[in-house]
Each structure stands twice: as C-alpha cells, then as structure tokens.
Amino acid sequence: MTGTPAPELDVVQWFNTQGPLTLAALRGKVVVLHAFQMLCPGCVQSGLPQAKRIAAIFPASEVAVIGLHTVFEHHEAMTPVSLAAFVHEYRIGFPVAVDRPGENGPIPRTMAAYGMRGTPSLVLIDRAGNIRHHGFGAEDDLKAGAEIALLIAEACKNG
C-alpha cells in the first residue's frame, strides 16, 4: 500500500491523550504508527521499545508516534482494561488507540484497512497523509531512523 493515502484510524478508545486523535488533524506531521498486541512477545521485546526510542529521539513537533492495539487473537485476554495496566506497567508515554473490533471476524477494522499481516507492524505516514513504509516484524533502527528522517526532511519541499 506504499504511496497510497493512509486510511483514517477507526478506533474505540485512547490512552495517553486528552481526546481522540485523527490522522487528518495530524496532517503536516510525520506519523509513526506502531501496531501491536500486548501479549505479542515480539512487540514487547522489539517493537514497543523501538517506538519508545523513536518518540524519545525525534521532536514531537515533527513526528507523532501512535500505538495501535490491533487485537486479532485472544480477544478476551487483551481487553482495554488489561491494556490500561500494560500501558502503565511498560511506561508507554505516547498515545495508544484501541482498534475497533471487526464485524464479521477476528481482524479489527483499522488493521484490516491497512492490510496488516500481524504484529508488530510499523507504518510510516508522510506529512501529506500517504503511507510511505509498511513493515511486518522487527525493524532495524538504522533503517527506521533513515526513513523517518527523510520524511521529516520533506518539509523543506512542501513548506
């Protein structure tokens, strides 16, 4: 889906925000969308720590890091009440949204709209709202840093 407009988030709840966020309102910033499940070992060991590093290193004025809790299995085990404790215990400081459950199956809405294959997934959205990176599994920090920097740099062209 790289190069196409990023589907709007379709979520039911937010943590670490004062109100709901939308990609539309974030237009102008680079958005780092990190999709995870709280009981996914790869997310806990590599994806979420990387998302935290990204949020710590890149200025919030340029880059918005958003966690997306895309539960597609063990739904009853990863309800929002469990996620709230997880976000607290793992000291996740960036906004986290709960993907809206699917109507006819286990895959939640935003996950389906993005065609994600599982968790962790990392999606980079440029300042104009287009998907520029869409990856599944552990991502290299050097590569991720390079890609985010190039999207930030595009400001010069568009500004």
Add this chain to the structure above:
Amino acid sequence: MTGTPAPELDVVQWFNTQGPLTLAALRGKVVVLHAFQMLCPGCVQSGLPQAKRIAAIFPASEVAVIGLHTVFEHHEAMTPVSLAAFVHEYRIGFPVAVDRPGENGPIPRTMAAYGMRGTPSLVLIDRAGNIRHHGFGAEDDLKAGAEIALLIAEACKNG
C-alpha cells in the same frame, strides 16, 4: 523464612498440568517456585526466561519448576483468561498456578503466606519441603544454578 517449612500452595487454577499439584506430593523433589505477574516487565524480561532455562537444564525427575501467578495489583487486568493467552504466547511449558485472591486486601493467599515482597520472586524448596532460598528481583544464573545443584545433591544425604 529460609529454613522453615514451605507453606502449601493455596491456588484456584492450574495451567500445563493434568490436575492440581501440591508441595506435599512433590516432596522428594527440589521445587523451584517462580512467582510472577503477567504484566510485570521484570518478570517477562528476566524472571520467566530464567525459569524456562531452569526447567530446560535440570532433569524433571529431580527439579519441579512451578510458576505462581501472584496478582497483587491491576487484578482486573490479569485474570486467568488473560493469563491463559500469556502462557500460550510466551511458550511457558512448566505448570503455572493462579494464586487465590486475598479476603481482605489485594495480596493473594500464597503470596501472603510466603511473605513475598513483589514480583518476580524466586523460592527454592528442598526435598524435605523446607524453604532454602527466598529472593525478590532478578537473580543471577550462576548463583541460582549453584543453589539448585546443592539442593539436588542433598539427595545423597537423605537417600
């Protein structure tokens, strides 16, 4: 409490067993009791991986590794249904018991009986049923290996 008889487990549910286990029935084996909470980062990062290594290295005929889910905070976030998914996703193969909720407070029964200060806690119980090690926090593998080996070796004296 080192040197005193290990209180019997007071639990409500078991995973990875065909039926309930008791310390009484395990008498004659060294018991490695690893107390954890599924949303405790120190348990996920160091305590549980160590318990898995202990279970992999020491013979099951000599050493029984038991996980004890001692929920003392975020109770509604770490119910048995969430624990079941956690045990599956983190590939925990040894028996895991759910500590019985406390009557008058957040501390569950077995955790209280052992006077545990938090999670992760590691308790080593000798073949005669006495507590020989009672530690809180990350434990060194060299030390843990040494202590378990000495308890196994006591077989020679008692046999």
Add this chain to the structure above:
Amino acid sequence: MTGTPAPELDVVQWFNTQGPLTLAALRGKVVVLHAFQMLCPGCVQSGLPQAKRIAAIFPASEVAVIGLHTVFEHHEAMTPVSLAAFVHEYRIGFPVAVDRPGENGPIPRTMAAYGMRGTPSLVLIDRAGNIRHHGFGAEDDLKAGAEIALLIAEACKNG
C-alpha cells in the same frame, strides 16, 4: 568542527582495499569515518558492530564506511600486525586505515587533525567533503541512521 572541511586522512597502511583511499577521491559520497582502537571495549561492543551495520544497510554507491585505527595508548600492543588479525577475526569487511603515529606525542596525526577526544568516535562527512557530525562514545542507531540518510538526501540538491 562541524561544518568545516574534513582534513585529509594521514595514514600509513590500509586493509580491505586494493590501494590507498583518500577523502578527495571519495568526494560525492557520504563518508562514515569510524575511529577505533582494537583493544577498546566500547569500540568492540558498540562502535564497530554499528559501523558494520551501516556498511550492510546503506548502499556502497552512496556511503563509504572507513575504519580508522587511531592508536593513542598501548601503542606497542596494537601494531598493524595485531590489527590484521583483529580485522580478520571480527569479520570487518570495510576499508580500515592505520593512523600515522604522531611526531611528538602519543596522539596519531589524523586523530589530532580531527580533534577526536578518544575512541570510539564517529565522524560523518558530506558529499562536498565537510564534517557534519563529530561524536565521541556510543551512538544511537536511530539518530545515526537519520543523520546519514539526510546527508545522502543532499544529493538531490547538489546533483
């Protein structure tokens, strides 16, 4: 020294090249100069593995990774013959130069010309031959990846 022209390398020997390299001849590429000592634990544990990752991830047509062996202590312990074995055993595949010994002190010539404070040091040189980053100690992969990417992107402006 950031922003100033990068001093030419003043070295006595090369490994992993068919002949001597010069910054002048590399003009047009981004140069990642990694200064190290083979017996510096921080270089072995973080600096050199990062340099290898940079060489693996960024295309050689855009980025030249160069190791610079800047011996400023234990000179007799880190001679070129020892370095040759080190380069072999640690599977370092990028070009490595041996900094020329200083005339009147322990600091070798190129290290002095760059004003490096110790090892590991990471210097990023842009396509026009100017120093754009000059850091001492372990460097974050996200940041390093971002900085290298931005220097690569400058091709568009200059090209």
Add this chain to the structure above:
Amino acid sequence: MTGTPAPELDVVQWFNTQGPLTLAALRGKVVVLHAFQMLCPGCVQSGLPQAKRIAAIFPASEVAVIGLHTVFEHHEAMTPVSLAAFVHEYRIGFPVAVDRPGENGPIPRTMAAYGMRGTPSLVLIDRAGNIRHHGFGAEDDLKAGAEIALLIAEACKNG
C-alpha cells in the same frame, strides 16, 4: 579427559599475580581454568565475561579462577605485550597465564596437554586435582554454576 588428573600448567608468564601459580599449590581449591585468545570474539563476548562473573560470585577461598592465554593462531598478533594491554582494558582481575609455545607446531603446550579443541574452553578441576568438566564454546551460566557448586560441596566429603 574428565576424571583424570589435570596436567600441570606449562606457561611462560603471569599477569595479576605476585608470582607463578601451580595447580599443585592450588590443591584443595576448585580451579576454574578459562582458556582464551585475546582476539577470539567468542572469548571476548561470552567466555571472559562469564569467567569474571564466576570470580565475582564464588569465594576466592574456595574457587580459583585462572585465565590461560592459549594462542594457536595469529601468534605474532597476540604476544604478551598485547595481552598486557588487553588485560588492562578489559578489566580482567583474576590471574592470567601465557601458555608456553609449542615446539613443533602452532598449538601451545598446556592447550595440547589438555587436548583443547579451541577457544573459549572451560575446564573445571576438583579439590583433588582431577578434571571434572572440559567444554569448548559458550557455556550456560546455570550449568556452570551448578557444576562449580557441586565441586565446592565435595569439601564436606574430603574435609
């Protein structure tokens, strides 16, 4: 060679001791003999850190940790003068001996006498001077801790 008497060390130089050590003089203690080469990545990454942990955890009155520099390749790169700097830079505090060069080949004397296959090698010698463990490659801390503890415990039998 497990179970047989440990050959005496045949070495040319010592670091971190006031004079030469011999296994004969160490009889009564458990000896942890860690054979390494200073340019062996597996030794630097796993073997030597483990030896340092062993020296830190077990009491010196019971366990003697000895490093043995068994150079069997790149001899000219790993001379004692280079080893001296390595021992200093890597903060190795336990005694380190330099194995005596072989007469008719690259394998040094003590390495040959023990039949070591390479580095790192870990040899455990009991209080009576017999080899009780002889391993090549990275060793698990839990296992090593268990084996050392059992050898320490043999004091009770012999004392």
